[in-house]
Amino acid sequence: MQLDPDNKYIQAIDACTPLTGATILEIGCGSGRMTVDMAKLAAQMVATDLDAAVLEQAKKNITATNVEFIHTPDGIPDLAKKFVDIVIYTLSLHHIPMDMMTTHLQHAGSLLRDNGKIVVVEPGDSGSFLEAKQRFGAGSGDETTEKQAAIAAMKNLDGWVLHPTHNFFVDFLFTDNTDFFTNKLPNYQNLPAEEIAELEDFLHHHTTSRGINLTSERYLNLLTKIPADFANSSKKPQQK
DSSP states (O other): OEEOTTOHHHHHHHHHSOOTTOEEEEEOOTTSHHHHHHHTTOSEEEEEESOHHHHHHHHHHOOOTTEEEEEOTTSOOOOOTTOEEEEEEESOGGGSOGGGHHHHHHHHHHTEEEEEEEEEEEEOSOSHHHHHHHHHOOTTOOOHHHHHHHHHHHHTOTTEEEOOOEEEEEEEEESSHHHHHHHHOTTGGGSOHHHHHHHHHHHHTTEETTEEEEEEEEEEEEEEEOOHHHHTSSOOOOOO
């Protein structure tokens, strides 16, 4: 499986907030698919994940000397305040327990230098990969409730402005059916025979010259701190 073979993630993030020369904290780096691209631009990166196994895989995948990996079992990195320029949640905010999302964002904000930014990339609501998740239980399944909670946490984060969401699409590229089943639906044989046939037909209709190509919408959200001169007034700065 290839995730985002055309590097749409890094293009969208860098357009939102330039990464060149920045110190970046990535929360939820997984196996490091986005980490490796950001490290090419950043001056320094701290990549964290609560899953020790996938973090070890990221360490093997990435040899860049400007990346430090930290295991965060509780999801919150213990770093000095005002240490980083950008905090990036890479498809991870909706995985944080819903009653802890606001606290987590507040902590992330405390790690930022003056004029620092929080970038939150979250799954969108359309695309053929999402259809595969909802119809057949592929990947992490239906995450609607968690995604809505993440959006609410960002909208209601005291002292911060949530800018208009930027939508973009990324590709999941699979060599064949076996590649899809191995990576996204390893227990597919437990499905009823008619559902397996339906799934195979679905994958056939999304087969291209490159392989099985499934698209997934992404929402990129930018949070910036409300300037000090607005902090004690009832007038909130306008979103841009």
